[in-house]
Amino acid sequence: MTVRAPPYVIVGSGIAALSAAEALRERLPQAAIAMISEEPHDFYSRPGLAYVLRGDFPEKRLFVRTPKDLRDLNVERITARVDRLQCEQNELVLANGQRVRYACLLLATGALAVPPTFPGHDLVGVVKLDGLDDTRHIIALAKRGKSAVVIGGGITALELVEGLGARGLKVHYFLRGDRYWGDVLDEAESSLVMDRLRHEGVVIHTKTQVAQALGAGGKLTGVKTQAGAHIPCQVLAVAIGVRPRADLARQAGLKVEKGVLVNQFLQTSVPNVYAAGDVAEVFDPRSGTTTLDVLWPTALAQGKVAGANMAGERRPYSKGVAFNVTMLTGLKVAIIGAVGGGKNDDLVAIMRGESESWRLLPKSWVISDRDDANRVRLLVGERRLVGALVMGDQSWSRPLQRLIVGQADITPIRPALLESGMASLTQLAAFYQQWERSQTPDIPSGLSRSS
Amino acid sequence: MFDWLFGSKPACDQPSTATSAAARPPWAALSLESRHEVLSEAQVVPEAANCVQCGCCTYNCPMGIDVRAHAWRGLPVRDSHCLTCSECVKRCPRGVLRFERIPLLTRK
Numbered sequence: 001m002t003v004r005a006p007p008y009v010i011v012g013s014g015i016a017a018l019s020a021a022e023a024l025r026e027r028l029p030q031a032a033i034a035m036i037s038e039e040p041h042d043f044y045s046r047p048g049l050a051y052v053l054r055g056d057f058p059e060k061r062l063f064v065r066t067p068k069d070l071r072d073l074n075v076e077r078i079t080a081r082v083d084r085l086q087c088e089q090n091e092l093v094l095a096n097g098q099r100v101r102y103a104c105l106l107l108a109t110g111a112l113a114v115p116p117t118f119p120g121h122d123l124v125g126v127v128k129l130d131g132l133d134d135t136r137h138i139i140a141l142a143k144r145g146k147s148a149v150v151i152g153g154g155i156t157a158l159e160l161v162e163g164l165g166a167r168g169l170k171v172h173y174f175l176r177g178d179r180y181w182g183d184v185l186d187e188a189e190s191s192l193v194m195d196r197l198r199h200e201g202v203v204i205h206t207k208t209q210v211a212q213a214l215g216a217g218g219k220l221t222g223v224k225t226q227a228g229a230h231i232p233c234q235v236l237a238v239a240i241g242v243r244p245r246a247d248l249a250r251q252a253g254l255k256v257e258k259g260v261l262v263n264q265f266l267q268t269s270v271p272n273v274y275a276a277g278d279v280a281e282v283f284d285p286r287s288g289t290t291t292l293d294v295l296w297p298t299a300l301a302q303g304k305v306a307g308a309n310m311a312g313e314r315r316p317y318s319k320g321v322a323f324n325v326t327m328l329t330g331l332k333v334a335i336i337g338a339v340g341g342g343k344n345d346d347l348v349a350i351m352r353g354e355s356e357s358w359r360l361l362p363k364s365w366v367i368s369d370r371d372d373a374n375r376v377r378l379l380v381g382e383r384r385l386v387g388a389l390v391m392g393d394q395s396w397s398r399p400l401q402r403l404i405v406g407q408a409d410i411t412p413i414r415p416a417l418l419e420s421g422m423a424s425l426t427q428l429a430a431f432y433q434q435w436e437r438s439q440t441p442d443i444p445s446g447l448s449r450s451s
Numbered sequence: 452m453f454d455w456l457f458g459s460k461p462a463c464d465q466p467s468t469a470t471s472a473a474a475r476p477p478w479a480a481l482s483l484e485s486r487h488e489v490l491s492e493a494q495v496v497p498e499a500a501n502c503v504q505c506g507c508c509t510y511n512c513p514m515g516i517d518v519r520a521h522a523w524r525g526l527p528v529r530d531s532h533c534l535t536c537s538e539c540v541k542r543c544p545r546g547v548l549r550f551e552r553i554p555l556l557t558r559k
């Protein structure tokens with residue numbers, strides 16, 4: 001049964017889908033736009049789930065558009081799972097058998113947590129944090145539970161540790177390796193986060209893996225580690241990485257690697273099918289490589305470009321410097337550009353809130369500041385800064401982002417930076433202020449005084 | 452002394468050492484030196500690209516201003532009800548909001 005033929009169809013309902021719909025609507029006020037996803041809820045902020053889990057604010061605040069915004073957007077929402085994509089017929093087949101035809105399609109199906117495989121992974125109490133329903137489920141479990149085990153080594157794992165801790169559970173945090181988030185943080189930064197967790201009462205078990213989840217009557221009662229230890233718990237939260245939901249594209253014969261491969265216009269190997277957000281692996285003609293980002297701001301930016309191109313424009317998506325600010329144990333941490341290259345034993349796939357490009361490590365010299373919780377780490381390349389990590393006080397975050405994104409030529413101060421490390425940051429500050437003035441001669445920089 | 456302004460206070464009460472010149476560059480000290488200046492001359496300005504629209508700012512605004520709506524549009528909070536109390540600036544988990552001197556030409 002063919003229901004209708006809206007020319008523009010979006011699969012997914014995350015931020016890439018929403019921003020694409022808004023970009024389309026802005027350009028085509030009369031067009032029929034349909035959005036299909038299994039998500040029963042209105043658009044909400046996925047990164048905000050961590051703060052709801054922690055109890056910072058109520059769930060209703062997560063919804064990012066008012067009812068009026070949604071009326072103005074005028075998108076037909078279809079709550080259903082898409083089973084098949086048939087590109088030759090320009091048609092989607094839904095789980096209930098309905099067929100939806102399109103003239104132009106966007107795949108914005110996002111990424112989902114990699115499921116655990118240990119015995120007992122299907123017990124009630126083994127959880128992940130993908131969406132709002134997961135968050136509700138964890139909050140409900142936490143009300144009845146006394147202790148929890150969290151496994152995984154990234155932002156989501158830490159959000160689960162902090163959220164469950166804030167809800168009064170005794171949290172055991174399992175790390176496969178010997179430190180937290182080893183491919184992005186340096187040793188000092190990892191220990192800082194781990195010390196702060198311990199201070200909050202979290203028990204960190206390094207070099208520890210789950211052998212089995214134990215249960216009774218279908219419910220989780222504890223875990224057994226590979227070393228044979230038994231830890232009773234009612235919640236076992238797993239955040240070992242996410243995988244792009246690319247099955248639909250793969251089955252349809254689109255080119256797929258880790259994600260759905262798209263060109264710089266975010267077109268897949270079939271020209272009237274686009275992909276954006278966590279599911280898209282974007283080709284960059286300048287570097288000749290493809291990158292997968294699981295970052296909210298990237299998904300938003302890609303959605304905008306995909307929407308514009310679906311409406312007939314020809315806008316290239318230009319990948320900027322990957323940037324994210326996140327809260328780790330109450331410390332703001334800004335990660336800009338390439339900062340890593342280390343190993344992370346705790347991930348089997350890319351993590352939510354992460355960019356593959358962070359793990360690159362071009363030839364660079366690392367200088368870092370040691371000042372308790374406030375840290376700045378710079379990766380100094382041949383002529384430019386290639387990356388930075390700012391932890392705690394964020395005064396340096398925006399200037400460093402500007403310098404890295406703007407590819408400022410730091411040749412004049414590079415010898416000083418390499419010679420005297422952080423002592424020369426005073427010089428970098430002076431350099432930045434001068435550079436900023438040369439960028440925008442008429443507007444005083446945001447943080448500097450316009451004297 | 453700027454903790455109330457920049458919201459960098461650690462969530463747990465661990466001992467913290469003094470902030471070095473490196474972590475606190477000169478413009479941090481040069482911008483908006485006193486609470487009085489913030490009250491009289493500052494507005495809340497978002498860095499739209501970093502906002503994840505979680506709504507923490509709107510939730511914590513004592514005046515009920517929809518700060519998030521400003522943030523995702525990249526607009527400064529020009530609402531006359533804004534007290535510049537710094538609740539949103541402090542609580543934004545992504546460091547999106549900051550105080551900035553209101554440009555002279557637009558000051559009413």
